[in-house]
Amino acid sequence: MYGLVDCNNFYVSCERVFQPRLDNRPVVVLSNNDGNVVSRSAEAKQLGIPMGAPFFEVRELLRHHQGHALSSNYALYGDMSRRVMARLAAHAPAVEVYSIDEAFLDLHGLTTYCGTLDTRVQAIRRDVLACTGIPTCVGVAPTKTLAKVANRLAKKHPELQGVLRLDTASRRERALRALPVADVWGIGYQYAGKLATHGIRTAWELSQVSEAWARKHLGGVVGWRLVQELLGQPCQDLNPSEDGTLARKSISCSRSFGQRLTAFDDLWGAMATYLSRAAEKLRAQGDQAHILTVYLSQDRYDTRVPPPYTRSTTLTLPGGPTSDTLQLLAYARRMLERLYEPGRVYVKAGVVLDGLERPGRGQQLSLFAPASSTATNPLSDVRAQQLMRSLDALNRQFGRGTVRPAATVTAAGQSAPWQGKAQHKSQAFTTRLEDLLVVG
DNA sequence: TCTGGGGTCCTAGGACCC
DNA sequence: TCTGGGGTCCTAGGACCC
Numbered sequence: 001m002y003g004l005v006d007c008n009n010f011y012v013s014c015e016r017v018f019q020p021r022l023d024n025r026p027v028v029v030l031s032n033n034d035g036n037v038v039s040r041s042a043e044a045k046q047l048g049i050p051m052g053a054p055f056f057e058v059r060e061l062l063r064h065h066q067g068h069a070l071s072s073n074y075a076l077y078g079d080m081s082r083r084v085m086a087r088l089a090a091h092a093p094a095v096e097v098y099s100i101d102e103a104f105l106d107l108h109g110l111t112t113y114c115g116t117l118d119t120r121v122q123a124i125r126r127d128v129l130a131c132t133g134i135p136t137c138v139g140v141a142p143t144k145t146l147a148k149v150a151n152r153l154a155k156k157h158p159e160l161q162g163v164l165r166l167d168t169a170s171r172r173e174r175a176l177r178a179l180p181v182a183d184v185w186g187i188g189y190q191y192a193g194k195l196a197t198h199g200i201r202t203a204w205e206l207s208q209v210s211e212a213w214a215r216k217h218l219g220g221v222v223g224w225r226l227v228q229e230l231l232g233q234p235c236q237d238l239n240p241s242e243d244g245t246l247a248r249k250s251i252s253c254s255r256s257f258g259q260r261l262t263a264f265d266d267l268w269g270a271m272a273t274y275l276s277r278a279a280e281k282l283r284a285q286g287d288q289a290h291i292l293t294v295y296l297s298q299d300r301y302d303t304r305v306p307p308p309y310t311r312s313t314t315l316t317l318p319g320g321p322t323s324d325t326l327q328l329l330a331y332a333r334r335m336l337e338r339l340y341e342p343g344r345v346y347v348k349a350g351v352v353l354d355g356l357e358r359p360g361r362g363q364q365l366s367l368f369a370p371a372s373s374t375a376t377n378p379l380s381d382v383r384a385q386q387l388m389r390s391l392d393a394l395n396r397q398f399g400r401g402t403v404r405p406a407a408t409v410t411a412a413g414q415s416a417p418w419q420g421k422a423q424h425k426s427q428a429f430t431t432r433l434e435d436l437l438v439v440g
Numbered sequence: 441t442c443t444g445g446g447g448t449c450c451t452a453g454g455a456c457c458c
Numbered sequence: 459t460c461t462g463g464g465g466t467c468c469t470a471g472g473a474c475c476c
Contacts, residue, residue: 010476030444031443031444031445032444032445033442033443033444034442034444035442035443035444035445036443036444038444038445038476052443052444053443054442054443055442055443056441056442056443057442057443059442072444072445098475098476099447099475099476100476101476102476185474185475186473186474186475187474188473188474188475189473189474190472190473190474191473191474218473219449219450219451219472219473219474220450220451221450222449222450222473222474248446248447248448249447249448250446250447250448251446251447252445252446252447253445253446254444254445254446255444255445256443256444256445300443301443312470314468314469316467316468348444350445350446352446420444421442
């Protein structure tokens with residue numbers, strides 16, 4: 001049996017833990033740049049504010065109902081997530097951290113020593129709420145996809161008290177008949193439309209299609225696995241997360257700029273900033289990357305700009321895998337020079353690190369790179385690693401960006417031209433000493 | 441005026457290798 | 459010059475998720 005634990009309105013719930021004035025009011029959390037709504041309180045959902053709505057479209061509605069809009073505070077949410085996951089790990093034999101606010105639990109054997117599955121799962125919810133202040137719902141089922149179904153219904157129907165278990169054929173059928181097909185995990189905007197034209201409206205109807213049909217219309221083997229999982233046939237195993245964090249297979253960093261940019265130096269400043277951040281994440285995960293992608297985007301809402309809006313270039317690093325910010329910057333600079341076209345107006349840039357591997361294991365050595373090259377010379381490698389370790393340590397102690405590449409630094413007192421907006425941000429209640437909540 | 445960011449998996453074609 | 463299967467890597471694109 002799998003359990004899927006999903007935090008309710010996670011970002012809003014995190015904010016409410018430290019700001020009780022937000023209780024019982026419509027509250028939304030906004031994406032980077034204060035662009036879109038990414039988390040909504042129950043009250044905000046009741047106002048009809050959809051997920052992903054552009055902020056400017058709902059600002060007035062929210063104001064009219066004495067609501068609050070907050071800029072996203074990822075330092076807070078990330079820390080709260082770690083706390084929740086730590087509680088889950090204390091209860092279940094194995095946990096797969098699936099996203100910042102969701103985890104699959106291995107529930108095997110959980111009933112043998114302490115009550116029924118339902119009472120055990122309720123105890124987990126109570127513990128998470130007591131220790132972190134975050135409310136959750138749990139779906140319990142023999143496959144991950146059915147656990148998602150159960151979770152969805154548990155959220156929709158408060159009378160279920162946060163838990164739904166789908167472990168018999170009749171319970172499964174009832175649940176699938178009650179769930180619109182668009183709410184099934186793996187059915188997005190495109191597939192939902194296609195299914196509708198074939199008269200398939202519920203999860204139950206989807207579960208009854210043939211293998212050939214699923215393969216033809218729902219992306220091949222992926223679609224067929226989805227159908228089998230709805231039927232209770234597991235196709236996806238639990239991938240337990242080490243130490244409560246999820247190791248990524250790629251790491252990216254991208255931002256929309258606060259203003260439109262055309263100058264190469266500004267774009268390079270932004271790119272260098274994002275790459276530095278991505279490399280930090282890479283080192284924090286203990287990996288090196290051997291594929292680097294950089295991209296620039298123009299405004300996709302500007303009808304005068306013909307597609308493609310995004311142009312990218314990818315490089316397999318000739319010097320082999322690295323986590324050295326300075327080495328990555330040297331590659332990225334040349335890639336940006338190739339990508340950049342004077343006269344174009346850019347609104348966003350980003351970098352992706354791929355081909356991640358742990359250093360020192362099963363690594364392909366370059367046959368042809370000269371021994372003196374900075375990329376392969378072991379001595380300079382060691383020194384580069386020492387430099388990065390010192391840089392990370394300083395930034396951990398004194399705050400992100402205390403020590404950083406010169407390309408990302410702007411004149412004293414001036415904010416970077418690529419800097420986005422974040423006008424409604426809460427404090428780093430749990431991760432910065434100055435922001436600790438003072439009660440009294 | 442304002443419309444996000446960070447991920448995963450799969451497919452398909454071409455180059456190249458044995 | 460033509461024959462054939464099996465494999466990897468790369469690139470691009472499409473769909474999905476939170």
